[in-house]
Structure formats: C-alpha cells, structure tokens
Amino acid sequence: MRCDERVEGACLYKVDLNDVANLERARATVMRTPEPAKEEKEECLPLCPKCGVRQRPKILWFDESYNEAFFHWKTVMDQMETCDVLLIVGT
Secondary structure, three states, rough: OOOOOOOOEEEEOOOOOOOHHHHHHHHOOOOOOOOOOOOOHHHOOEEEEOOOOOOOOOOOOOOOOHHHHHHOOHHHHHHHHHOOOOOOOOO
C-alpha cells in the first residue's frame, strides 16, 4: 500500500489513496487524524473535543451501513447490477 499525497497530510498510516473510498475518508478526516504512536503500547484512541468520549477507529459495526457521501454506496450497488461475479474478501 502507498500514499499518493493527493490529499496533503491525509495519510499518516500510508494508506493507498488511489481507492475512491479511502480518498473520501481521507478528505473527511484530514484535520482529525492523530499522529500514530511510535510504540504500540503508547497507542490510544483520541477523545472527542466536544463530549470527551473516546473516538473509535474507522470501522463499520454490524448494525451500521455505508452511506453515499463517504463510500458511494448507491454507486457501488448500481455497479453490482452489471457484474457477472462478485468476490468478497474479509473477516
């Protein structure tokens, strides 16, 4: 994976920003992404500046769904109608 620097300072973790979803996430979080800790034991989730609750990682929980604004969900679903095979890889 690599960072193509299309979004200045967006990729502290060297994520491939060629992917549209990753690029949109980077644009939405560029000012909120914390600097990664040098040691894993020092890594901690940042706190919300408004309410003080720990912010969670960029993950999708079972009861949540993707939205068009960040993930182009409707666009993806429309494209799936035209594909012959769909390969889903994950845990």
